[in-house]
Amino acid sequence: MGIITILWEKWREFVRDFSRITMAALIAPLMYLIVFGWGIRTTMNGMPYLNFLIPGVVALTTMNGSFNAIAQNLNVQRLYEKAFDQVIISPTPLWQFIAGQILAGALRGLYAGAIILLLVWPIETGLIFNGLSILILFLNGAVFSALGIVVSFLARNHADVPRFSNYFIMPMAYLCNTFFSTDRIPHGAREFIAALPLSQTSRMVRGIATKEPVNLLGILILLAYLVVLTGIGLYFVYKKKNL
C-alpha cells in the first residue's frame, strides 16, 4: 500500500513535468548517437559502430533516468522542502517508501530508455530488444535508483548530488561498456570497471541485441548491487539518528 502511495506521488510528478523529463532524457543520448553513431562513422568488433553504441546508450540512459529521478528529488525533499519529514512521521512503513522509490526510479529509467529505442527504431540495425533486455534494463534502473537513495541521504547540501554525479556517474557513463568495450581497458582497471553495474548491463543488453551468447551472471551481479544499496538505504531510514 505504501509502495502504491510512492508510485502515485512519482506519477503525479511525471505528469506534471512530462515535457521536462522527456527532454532531459532525450538530449544527451541523442547527441551521443548523432556524434558517435552518425557523425564519426566507424566499426567496432566488426560491426557498425552504431549497432555497438545503441545498446550502450540505452543502458546509460536508464542509469541516468533512474538516478536523476531519485537522487536529486529526494535530496531536495529532505534538505530543502522537508517534505520527507512527513513520510518519516507517517505510519507508512519506511521499507515500503524505499521500495516505492526504487520501483518508481526503475520505471522512469525504462521510460527514458524506451524513448531512445523509439528514436532509433526507424533505423535498420537488426538489433533485438526483448523481454530479457527489458528485465536487465529495469534491474539496472533499480540499482541506480537505490544508489540515488543512498546518495541523497549522504548529501549534506544541494550541491552534493551533482558533485557525486560528476565523480561517479559521469565516469561510469563513459567507461562502462557504453562507447567502447571494457576489454580495451588495461588490466587491473579493466576487471574493476567490468564489474560495475552499467558495464554488466551494457554487456548483457548488447549481447542480446546482437544475438551473441550472453553470460547471465551479470543479472546476479546487478541483484547483489541492488540488495547492498537497498540495505544501506534501509539502514539510513531506520537507524540514522538525525534525518
Next chain:
Amino acid sequence: MIELFHLTKQFDQFTAVDAISLRIETGEFFGLLGPNGAGKTTTIGMLSTLLLPTSGEIRIDGELLTRKRQDLKRKVSVITQEYSMRQDMDMDEIMEYQGRLYFMPVRQIRARTEELFAFAGLTEHRRKTIRKLSGGMKRKLMVCRALLTEPEILLLDEPTAGMDAISRRQMWSLLRQLNEKGLTILLTTHYIEEAQSLCGRVALMNGGKLNEINTPSQLIQNLGAYAVDELLEDGIHSRYFHERAEAIARLSSLSGQCTLRDTTLEDVFVEQVGKRLS
C-alpha cells in the same frame, strides 16, 4: 498519553535535550515554553521520530515509540516549524499524499479535504501550487493536513510563528476547539501569551532541561500574583507578592518610578532562568 523518560539528545558534544521526563495525559493541552535554542524543537523531533534519542525513551499510551511503530505513528500528527511540503504540488495533492501515507481511502480523503478547506477558507486556492501560497495559507494548509488523518495527538512546533495577529487568534480558537473535542495537544512556543491562553499545563524549558511543570496560574501563584516594578539606573527590578495589600505597601514605600501589575508567565520564566523569552 505521552510519556518521556530521561529523554536525551546530543549532537556531537552539544546536549540539546538533557534527560527530560514528562507525562502528558490524554486530552491535555500542554505547552513547552522556552527561548530559542531551549530544546523544544529537538523534543518534537524525537516525538515525531525524525530524530532518534541518544538515550531515554518515549511511550505513547504505554508503548515504546520507534520508527517502526506504525500503530503509534497513526495516532500522531505533527505541524512542524518549517513548511515541510513539496513545493511543486497543489493543495489537493498535498492532502491526497498525506491521506495515502496514512492509508486513508481516496474517497474519504477527498470528502474530508472538502470539509477542512471550507473550514480554513482555502477552497478557492486549492489548485495553487505550494510555492505560490503566502506564509499564512501554507500554515493553514499544514493544519488541514494534520487534521485530515483525525489524529489522537497533535504536536505543534511554534505553530503561529510568523503569523499576523488575526491569523494567530484564529489558530488559537481552532486549537481550543480541537482540544475540547478530546485531542491531546503538545505545543511548543516562545510566545508567553500563547502558552498562558491555551495550555492547561506548561513546562518551562531552557538549556535542554525542564525547569518546572505546572498550570500557568499555579506557576504565577507560586511566584506571587502581584508584581511591583521599580525603575532603577541599571534597569527594571521586579518584586513579587502573594497579597495585593503587601504589593501596595511596597509600592508606597518606594520613591522612584514604580508600577504595580499582575504577574505574568514571563515573570515566572525570568525568575527561573533569568532570560527574556522574546
